[in-house]
Amino acid sequence: MISMKLKSFYDDIVEEGTPDRLLDLLEKLDAAERAAAARRET
Incomplete structure (x- = not known):
């Protein structure tokens, strides 16, 4: 059976x-995303 x-x-x-x-x-990738978010917050 296929299933x-x-x-x-x-x-x-x-x-x-x-x-x-x-x-x-x-x-x-997660670390880069967190770093980019931190830069945007300052």
């Missing part, structure tokens, strides 16, 4: 987790 195959596919993706490089990039 079972799709569920299996998405379960595998969820189990992989988020790569460290992506987490690092997201943290840098």
Whole structure:
């Protein structure tokens, strides 16, 4: 069944987790966004 195959596919993706490089990039983007917001407030 297609539904079972799709569920299996998405379960595998969820189990992989988020790569460290992506987490690092997201943290840098958040920091840049916070810095830009702080500059606008002053």
